[in-house]
Amino acid sequence: MSPKNVRAFRRSLLRWYRRDGRDLPWRGTRDAYAILVSEFMLQQTQVATVIPYFNAWLRRFLDFASLARASENHVLHAWQGLGYYARARNLHATARAVVDRHRGRFPRSVEQMQQLPGIGKYTAHAVASFAFNQPAPIVETNTGRVLARILNFRRPIDQTAGQKALWQHAAAFVPKRSARIYNSALMDLGALVCLPRRPRCGVCPVKKFCRAINPKTLPVRKFRPRTKRLTEKHAFVVRQGKILLEQSAARWRGMWILPPLRTSAANQQPIYKSIFPFTNHRVALNVYARSWRKIDKHSQRWLRIDSLDSIPIPSAHRRAMRHLLSEATAATSRRQRSSES
Numbered sequence: 001m002s003p004k005n006v007r008a009f010r011r012s013l014l015r016w017y018r019r020d021g022r023d024l025p026w027r028g029t030r031d032a033y034a035i036l037v038s039e040f041m042l043q044q045t046q047v048a049t050v051i052p053y054f055n056a057w058l059r060r061f062l063d064f065a066s067l068a069r070a071s072e073n074h075v076l077h078a079w080q081g082l083g084y085y086a087r088a089r090n091l092h093a094t095a096r097a098v099v100d101r102h103r104g105r106f107p108r109s110v111e112q113m114q115q116l117p118g119i120g121k122y123t124a125h126a127v128a129s130f131a132f133n134q135p136a137p138i139v140e141t142n143t144g145r146v147l148a149r150i151l152n153f154r155r156p157i158d159q160t161a162g163q164k165a166l167w168q169h170a171a172a173f174v175p176k177r178s179a180r181i182y183n184s185a186l187m188d189l190g191a192l193v194c195l196p197r198r199p200r201c202g203v204c205p206v207k208k209f210c211r212a213i214n215p216k217t218l219p220v221r222k223f224r225p226r227t228k229r230l231t232e233k234h235a236f237v238v239r240q241g242k243i244l245l246e247q248s249a250a251r252w253r254g255m256w257i258l259p260p261l262r263t264s265a266a267n268q269q270p271i272y273k274s275i276f277p278f279t280n281h282r283v284a285l286n287v288y289a290r291s292w293r294k295i296d297k298h299s300q301r302w303l304r305i306d307s308l309d310s311i312p313i314p315s316a317h318r319r320a321m322r323h324l325l326s327e328a329t330a331a332t333s334r335r336q337r338s339s340e341s
């Protein structure tokens with residue numbers, strides 16, 4: 001696209017954005033901390049899910065210093081329900097690094113940002129443009145799709161060469177002075193108009209600049225991740241107002257889960273079954289009733305059932321516990337009623 005057309009494209013896009021763009025809580029701030037929190041939360045998670053977490057997080061951890069001081073337990077508890085907990089741990093580690101290495105001030109240089117835990121090229125560019133208004137391009141799901149369509153870009157974007165070329169195109173579109181608003185507008189166009197399966201070309205504010213021949217086929221990807229199936233077996237063990245839980249050292253490191261069953265549960269019926277997604281997996285969670293004699297003191301604890309709300313537990317396991325504990329309470333009251341009658 002010629003420089004003149006790029007300027008006209010941006011004008012049309014910004015005119016639309018001022019009228020129809022989304023009013024999101026992190027758009028009203030230039031605070032690098034708040035913007036970084038929103039960027040971590042938005043990875044793999046929908047905007048509507050993030051908004052209440054974002055607001056609650058900022059009330060709980062005001063800035064890098066207060067997040068750096070918090071325990072991992074508190075951080076995971078505040079993140080609970082958002083999933084992909086590596087993001088919470090990286091955000092926590094970044095807060096500590098900002099306090100230790102940068103005296104609590106987030107660096108302005110994209111290169112320095114990328115030295116921090118969990119901050120890659122996209123996140124660094126997002127903070128550089130949204131917090132510091134630097135002319136940094138961003139290529140993520142929404143903006144990548146819009147640019148690929150506008151340019152009828154047919155190279156696979158999940159291959160290094162295609163990614164690199166798309167970033168270069170993105171850089172050619174970013175204005176020098178108003179990258180903050182331009183990047184927000186491009187994201188919103190992808191989220192509201194240039195939709196993955198049903199692009200709304202009829203109402204698109206930049207239609208006259210768009211070269212997409214068959215927009216639904218763009219962007220091109222070489223590989224489509226296959227969903228893998230997993231079955232995980234866990235135990236439900238309660239006694240005298242307490243439940244046996246294990247602190248995960250793997251996927252949910254630091255969080256408390258129903259103890260994994262290391263022995264076969266063949267010929268037994270689970271008392272609870274559910275399915276939850278995890279990255280490209282579809283996990284079947286099967287829970288079995290157990291009476292535990294010997295516990296692993298290193299990772300397992302008897303925790304009071306009335307304290308469960310204050311400890312970090314991944315959503316899939318919390319749902320299982322809530323269901324099974326309420327069933328257990330109902331069964332106890334039924335037994336009491338029948339013994340009284």
Ligand code: SF4
Nearest residue numbers: 194199201204210215
């Ligand atoms: S015209 Fe259609 S494909 Fe092109 S940017 Fe607009 S919505 Fe996307």
